[in-house]
Amino acid sequence: MRVLAAMSGGVDSAVAAARMAEAGHDVVGVHLALSRNPQSYRSGARGCCTIEDSRDARRAADVIGIPFYVWDLAERFHADVVEDFVSEYAAGRTPNPCLRCNEKVKFSAVLERALALDFDAVATGHYARIVDTPDGSRELHRAVDPAKDQSYVLGVLTQEQLKHAFFPLGDTVKTEVREEAERRGLSVAAKPDSHDICFIADGNTPAFLSKQLGEAPGDIVDAQGNKLGEHKGTHGFTVGQRKGLRIGTPAADGKPRFVLDISPVDRTVTVGSREELAVARLTASKPRWCGPAPSSELQVKAQLRAHGEEVAVTARVEGDEVQVSFDEPTLAVAPGQAVVLYDGTRVIGSATIDSVERVAAQHA
Template identity: 75%
Template structure:
């Protein structure tokens, strides 16, 4: 029997009852196959996250369509494991979609994939799995779990840095890590596709999912407008001068450059960027790129992948899903994380997550509540 790094084992046989979350893509299919090969008793499950799956994006761009469900079932048949579809559409609507809309309405920029991992895949799904007698949930995320001699576990970056998903898993706590399997963390994507082809899995060449699965046409602004309505407001420069109008402040994100529809160019001819979004007075402030330089931030609702950070410490931080790590000093006070960056970073918005790392180890994650800039925008 072969095994993979980070697989929890029972003292007697090492055989686990594993629930494999199968999205219909190549990664989750290979992860399930590897769990079977490791000797575990595996059951596949596809999460139905839409009340009407046909209203979700078709083709290979999402992970929640009828096509994806059928791909997952075919993969389970090839692997030779039982397969079920679980309806979590209502929970997904409440915890992910409604949260997404509310965050934009409040002038923040949420990460729905991170919220889905926290509230759906490693809360609702894991809770149900444990209640049914499963020992662990297996997913196709690219991350590694390291078992320590004292029985505790650590979450680490994947070997394939280009595919690493530890940022969106930084919300997992120690109890959730204890019941998680990430069989792909030590493998590159190219190898996974080759392995899927050898195993006879039809999803071997299926394109990766991307974008937001519940926005059918990829038009985030249109999706929000349908739910929040339109509300004309002003676009201002940093001294408060009106430059144009918009249909709703929720349609903008910090650092945005395109789609500003300004009536006149900047005096220096350089591009303008969104520096601030104020839902209270429905204004959007724009200015030069230098106005995006963030040198410190405060984050709330910290979640720790093990022992909580205490006092002041030196770490690296990732501030966006595909962003680079930056050296930081972090201090935890009164359940708030205060982070000072060694070098300013741009495009950091409230609502996003800051994830702290110690080398490749994920220390924890928190939600950015406010930022401090070298050049403050009007009204910040």
């Protein structure tokens, strides 16, 4: 089988490519140049897609003994991931750029190009598993290493994309991957993992957004509309945020306050107690199913953040909308996030959260 191995320059993708080559596949390594400023070097575990990463990927390909190329997808990445990230924050939502990158770049642009070049599949270093079923379909499952599981950000993949994907590391824990890289003589064996948002190398998301969107001062208010403070832009906040609110007036009960709602139109950020943050249900749109769309009500688990815990829910699909009710009130559910549904370890699919219904509102 002809396999295109996406090589980021890190240890995971290098070992994934090595495993595919060792399994007897005809493997070609490709590094995706996603940065408009590739001259910048990563800072420790922050950032990626730099010249340094490209060179690390090339060295790994040489050790493995496979051809290697660099594909410039910087413009596609900027349009589909960076601009989407900025516009979502400007709209008061909280996007996940890694999920969007997997959907729009790695398993859309890259896979489409790979198939056009007569490759059979794309392999990546994601920690997730693909299970082949007797009827010929493929299922996406959680990785065996719960600390590294990345099935959440892959919940956007369709059945057709899964049929052309390989995740060779899904049955391995991270320590074993590094040990294997060392045995194979890969220089990236001890390279730090990338963290945070790859296109914000210094990790300062508010500063990045301020540079893109400018300042738009407004008020910070409580649920009753009382002004508590001021801010320089709603894009500096996310639902559930507790730190950095800079509210001069303490809460009557002395407890911390959290961001409940963000309204860019009137430049208002609403804060309240932890109890007011609790959500009973949500409505999501733009569903992406890893297999057939569910046709009945589901009693399943949901994950709301890349590293969040799963919670029990009842989900109902109504056309292009997904209604999700939580068995127990859930905190910090933000519009713009993805809700990914699971049946055991199997990923059913995902959708983008549009709105939430808070427990406090039901009792008002």
